[in-house]
Amino acid sequence: MSTPANIVVLGGGGFLGSKLVAALLAKGETYGRPIARIVSADLLAPTASDPKVEGVAVDITDAAAVKALLAEADVIYHLAAVVSGQAEAEFDIGLQVNLMGTLNVLEGARASGRTPRVVYTSSIAVFGGEIPSPVEDHYQLNPQTSYGAQKAAGELLVTDYSRKGFIDGVGLRLPTITIRPGKPNKAASSFMSSIFREPLQGQTANCPADENFPIWHSSGRTVIKNLVHAGDVAAADLGMNRCFALPGRTDTVKDMIAAMTKVAGPEPATRITWNEEPAITPIIDGWRPVQRINPAKALALGFTRDDSFEDNVRYFLEDDIQPGGAA
């Protein structure tokens, strides 16, 4: 009935991007159409393990290359970004990749003349500053990082390009992902995964927050499910703001540790140390109000959240712990 659809995943080489490609392949359709082909693009061409997938190298700051890449795309996932730590330390690179790169994606999608569905990954980093808690869908974006400011500016463009009919956009503010696989990084939020990930693998990790600190979070598995769903949501249901917070859960550090203990026994929790970190503790203190969010719009649109952090611990152990023990 419907013609097969071409998908392009920008940032396909990353943690979320590679899982998203696999999930789309497994589903086999998007926006009510069978998937013809998935182009997985990143700075280095991602490896492709399926004949339907092509790995392509692209620099998102190269407008002509992005335009060529998107010329026949029906659904575009834009996950490519410089993360918050780097965007703060290297302002110009963040601006070029996160804001100008997004503009290149929107212009490329517009130039195709296909009005493609564009799924844009934003972040709860757009929230901050002068905002009451819990955060409602109609509250302001007052980011306190350059990453958040660039993502928020991109949101405005996604909604405006959609209103103009240049694209059919959806922007999702991703929660913190728990338990993120991989290594600790320099993000102030790194502890939100590392206090579980490292102890579950026999290593120690420090928690710079108190045990009552609330964390707005989602499992990677649920975020992937929601990204796939974002390809399917009907444009007519999206309303006048195409960008909104994905569902998540608020759990305190204490409750999350208790959940880990239920799933994996008492040992891991003993490997957490509790030292304030002068570079991090004041920053995360400012985050308390935005760790409670009412994602009413996303829930009404059929996006989902985890039932419990216990599930997240299980997902991590199933999905991300390699047989050799490295996440």
Added chain:
Amino acid sequence: MSTPANIVVLGGGGFLGSKLVAALLAKGETYGRPIARIVSADLLAPTASDPKVEGVAVDITDAAAVKALLAEADVIYHLAAVVSGQAEAEFDIGLQVNLMGTLNVLEGARASGRTPRVVYTSSIAVFGGEIPSPVEDHYQLNPQTSYGAQKAAGELLVTDYSRKGFIDGVGLRLPTITIRPGKPNKAASSFMSSIFREPLQGQTANCPADENFPIWHSSGRTVIKNLVHAGDVAAADLGMNRCFALPGRTDTVKDMIAAMTKVAGPEPATRITWNEEPAITPIIDGWRPVQRINPAKALALGFTRDDSFEDNVRYFLEDDIQPGGAA
């Protein structure tokens, strides 16, 4: 005591820009410093009637020219923009002038190394879409025009460049200006001035709204006073969002006509016709929620509003009606 300050007014040739230059000259100081020099810049060099003022031609989309212009500026007023009607009809020009032009101003200000005060004029066009009424300072920007989207993206950059210490920014969301001098234009909001301006000068004008339609507005005189004040507000008082709604008043069309009648007699009101306009009436209907705004932050910072629309009518007659009768 303090060294004299250089001011640059971008958009100095416009209605507000030229009045602002005159008001700054009359005050003689800004940010606690005497004014050394005012560069009034626009696409065509504005005429300068005071030895302290220099009219300069600049294209705001020319990054190098903007950078050179701002190299020694201590206070920058950024009023240059493509207005809403044009930004909607000519999307690319709007994007280049309103968003990229603003980025050129911010980058030029940053490159100067002087952390200048940058006063950025935004608009209540940033409000719209999914928003409760009255609009509070912490509500989202959900613009429903490209002009509004570009202005809102600029706001995020003004706050982020300020947070990074590149500039010392203030962004003001201007109300509709009543009574705007000049001619009717194609903006859907044009009637908000023309139903007073034309009748006060013996001509007819049509009102496409019902008499209970609310208008969030300010006199030009008060907006100029607030722009001057924005040059003086202490950075430490501005909080975590540098951009906020200027004070205004909400009056219904009916009450505004009554005020005109009090000041100018019953004749002008008889020159208003009341026909719905299919191209305009549906648009302005969507504006009702954003015509009621609580400008709490601006009031706390010492910005002001008009006491009554009667004053606005008097200001218009005093400031803008030329002896020959043309506004």
